[in-house]
Amino acid sequence: MFKRIDLPPGETPPAVEISVDGRRVEARAGDTLATALLCAGVVPLRHTPVSGRPRSPLCLMGVCFDCLVEVDGMQNVQSCLVEVRDGMQVKLQLGARHVEATS
């Protein structure tokens, strides 16, 4: 849904590799997770818990909560507020969240 602007050689930030539902996705150092996912064409980003309709981020500034994903095992993370890290494990949230038994 998004594309990178052309940068002259030397300006391109280093590549960062994250995993999205087990698929390898290339991002750039300094990206927020939300923009990295938009650039990788991850649409929709989630399905709502209420009706199951598809959503993608609206505001990218921490207000709308439509960019919620699971990051390294933590659910409901606002992906517009965290930066990508090499090896970050991202899972898309399809529908309502659940609590896992820990016994």
Place this chain on the structure above:
Amino acid sequence: MSASYDLVVIGAGPAGLSAALTGSELGLRTLLLDEQARVGGQIYRNVDAVTPTAAQLLGADYLHGRTLAQRLANAQLDARCGALAWNIDRDLTVTVLHEGRTLQVRTSQVIAAAGAMERASPLPGWTLPGVMNAGAAQVALKSSGAVPSGRVVLAGAGPLLLLVAVQLLDAGANVAGLVETAPARNRWDALPHLPAALGAPSYLAKGMRMIRRLRRARVAWYREATSLRVDGTERAEALSFTAGGRSQKLAADVVLLHHGVVPNTQISRLLRAEHDWDTAQLAWRPRVDAFGETTHRGLRIAGDAASIAGALAAEASGALAALGAAQAIGRISEAQRDAKALPLLRQLATQMRIRPFLDALYRPPSWLLQPADETIVCRCEEVTAGRIREMARLGCQGPNQTKFFSRCGMGPCQGRMCGITVTQILAAELGRTPEEVGAYRIRAPLKPVPIAAIATLAAQGEEAVPEEAA
């Protein structure tokens, strides 16, 4: 982070940075918190790390943020990014989630500089993937040097809409249409404010440059559009609207909506400070004095979170709030405070000259404030405008009652997206003013936090506030 500070500033945009820098320069032990990974807020997002190419596209107004970032680098204060202040007690103890740990910090002066957020544009289809706020596209350009791909249609009213359109054009995006929704009468209503606006010629010149740029690019441009609707099933495919008496449909891969920005009042609401309804900006604003102090002693609000006035005004307002805090705890005298305030008040007044003109010219159309029954207003719980009206007819008197009965405003965004819309729908339906109808009651946590973040706090107890070297 220490257990106590003279001043805690929440938000590291222009107002918060300026407040924290001024506070520390006055000798206050200052803590600056921001939930984002970097300082700058939205307006100066990523300003200390942006690529030269993106910096050039974003322009001098954006790069001004570097002056604040550089001052911060040399300042004696404790600045923490990735730090979410999720509660403020009545005694102003601030609860912070930082790097997975919950900490409590004591202070007698809090400056909340939570900034603005884009006004919701509830119209049919606005929940579809591919529909974003125009500001979001600018954020993506700042933080990742990214622009929307495919055909981009921008719709709404406000200077930011034009600015984003120009920046996207310059960045090589395919701007397939600009659909302005400001009604024709706005221009008449703005006219009386034009003389004052002429006192801010640089703003007007900037506006003219943007208009010329868009004309030169021959962007399909529609004015006074009504009946906007985003078409599509799984994602946005087109924007339909009526303009000049004709139905129009622009194919679009990304639709960017914008109807101005409104203060983010979650913190001032949390502490039950008094708020007033701004009839020009159609939004709530906390009641503050010249030094940002709300009706809750020691809680100050600076920048756009107090009233929409832009980044340069926010910088002045942040410094004024810090002066107020320093005087309140006896670090400077009233006379010293007032002397230092004078140039800041002048700066603020200069920045405010253009505001009444812009507020009138870009006042959102009434149809946006009173969405059709089938339009979703609460995106989280998927509650429609019709459901709100139905509840008003059944006897609900305000947003807290409609929340109770429908979950409208009870989702993860905690009413940020729907609050102003619901208040206006209820006001119209009940024949009352927004003040009489009221707003959502905001409670901690200010944002959803893991239960563990609350549990570890309880385990620490009152005595054992964790302390670590700053």
